[in-house]
Amino acid sequence: MIPFLDLSAMHAELRPQLDDAFRRVLDSSNFILGPETAAFEREFADYCGARHCIGVGNGLDALFLTLKAWGVGPGDEVIVPSNTFIATWLAVSYTGATPVPVEPDPRTMNIDPALIEAAITPRTRAIMPVHLYGQPADMDPIMELAARRGLKVLEDAAQAHGARYKGRRAGTLGHAAGFSFYPGKNLGALGDGGAIVTNDDTLAEQLRTLRNYGSKVKYYNEVQGHNSRLDELQAALLRTKLPLLDGWNVRRRALAAQYSAALQGSGLVPQHVPEWAEPVWHLYVVRSAQRQQLQEGLAARGIQTIIHYPVPPHLQPAYAELKLEPGRFPVSEAIHAEVLSLPFWPQMQDSQQAEVAAACRQLSTNVSASAADKAA
Numbered sequence: 385m386i387p388f389l390d391l392s393a394m395h396a397e398l399r400p401q402l403d404d405a406f407r408r409v410l411d412s413s414n415f416i417l418g419p420e421t422a423a424f425e426r427e428f429a430d431y432c433g434a435r436h437c438i439g440v441g442n443g444l445d446a447l448f449l450t451l452k453a454w455g456v457g458p459g460d461e462v463i464v465p466s467n468t469f470i471a472t473w474l475a476v477s478y479t480g481a482t483p484v485p486v487e488p489d490p491r492t493m494n495i496d497p498a499l500i501e502a503a504i505t506p507r508t509r510a511i512m513p514v515h516l517y518g519q520p521a522d523m524d525p526i527m528e529l530a531a532r533r534g535l536k537v538l539e540d541a542a543q544a545h546g547a548r549y550k551g552r553r554a555g556t557l558g559h560a561a562g563f564s565f566y567p568g569k570n571l572g573a574l575g576d577g578g579a580i581v582t583n584d585d586t587l588a589e590q591l592r593t594l595r596n597y598g599s600k601v602k603y604y605n606e607v608q609g610h611n612s613r614l615d616e617l618q619a620a621l622l623r624t625k626l627p628l629l630d631g632w633n634v635r636r637r638a639l640a641a642q643y644s645a646a647l648q649g650s651g652l653v654p655q656h657v658p659e660w661a662e663p664v665w666h667l668y669v670v671r672s673a674q675r676q677q678l679q680e681g682l683a684a685r686g687i688q689t690i691i692h693y694p695v696p697p698h699l700q701p702a703y704a705e706l707k708l709e710p711g712r713f714p715v716s717e718a719i720h721a722e723v724l725s726l727p728f729w730p731q732m733q734d735s736q737q738a739e740v741a742a743a744c745r746q747l748s749t750n751v752s753a754s755a756a757d758k759a760a
């Protein structure tokens with residue numbers, strides 16, 4: 385049995401440091417916005433190469449609170465990828481604004497910068513590129529367009545801790561970036577967590593207020609804020625993991641290269657990596673025209689896979705109100721019909737990976753042979 389993801393080896397190795405982090409917080413009796421949160425914010429900002437990090441309750445809040453701080457609200461529009469996890473869209477909807485989807489490049493599966501300008505209207509306030517599966521979106525043309533049209537750019541970096549674009553880290557490419565520390569992310573807490581990273585002093589100050597009841601001084605409330613703080617315990621746990629993140633990302637890169645080499649010629653197509661991208665492979669995703677047979681065949685061999693994501697946001701019942709009918713975003717719809725995420729985590733053994741790759745090769749050969757039979 386090979387699971388899709390197994391965090392137990394990582395946590396077994398880190399057990400003494402995690403226990404120590406727990407003890408530190410318990411002994412301090414300081415559970416909300418204490419020294420561990422402040423230290424993690426400093427350390428994660430430094431890691432990204434940015435001036436500020438503001439810890440919040442989860443990745444969705446990181447995105448939503450940033451849009452809210454920028455004054456995005458009802459009647460406004462925000463450009464989002466048609467191909468993303470629904471949180472990107474929900475962050476926009478929470479403000480009362482409308483998400484306006486733009487199709488991805490079919491090879492990178494990230495938003496296609498060339499298609500963004502046509503989606504801009506007088507109501508557009510911001511663009512939210514997503515660094516999908518850990519690969520940075522093509523940010524230079526997006527920032528150039530945003531500057532020309534007076535728009536804000538918010539990176540959804542929830543899957544991209546440590547990824548680089550032309551040498552610069554995700555989190556420093558837009559005006560601000562939202563990160564998630566959901567347990568399965570490249571840097572994961574043992575529960576929910578999130579953060580905003582930015583070089584903008586004013587935004588950072590606003591977010592520190594917004595996440596904490598709109599209050600700078602306790603019981604004095606400047607705005608109607610939220611309760612969305614990075615938990616002190618999660619911050620302490622994240623501090624034990626942060627120094628190991630680069631090493632885990634190196635291992636992810638090696639595993640991804642091995643998968644891609646082993647699957648060459650199999651008909652399974654991995655995410656294309658442009659020469660300026662240094663992805664951190666949050667997921668290893670292949671496209672297959674016979675995805676269902678592939679997934680079932682792998683399951684029959686005890687190999688667990690997941691689809692990220694089975695239904696694009698515009699076809700979810702949650703977004704029926706936008707009346708975006710099937711066929712409206714064909715590139716995204718084709719991606720959702722074909723993607724499959726293979727078992728992948730930094731502590732995965734080479735032997736486990738070889739078993740998955742061999743099974744994939746065998747199944748894709750069988751599948752193409754039976755497709756050829758049908759055609760004949």
Ligand SMILES: *Cc1c(COP(=O)(O)O)cnc(C)c1O
Nearest residue numbers: 442443444469471472542564566
């Ligand atoms: C995980 C994720 C989020 C949301 O993060 P949470 O911490 O679960 O709220 C947002 N966007 C993308 C692309 C994600 O993968």
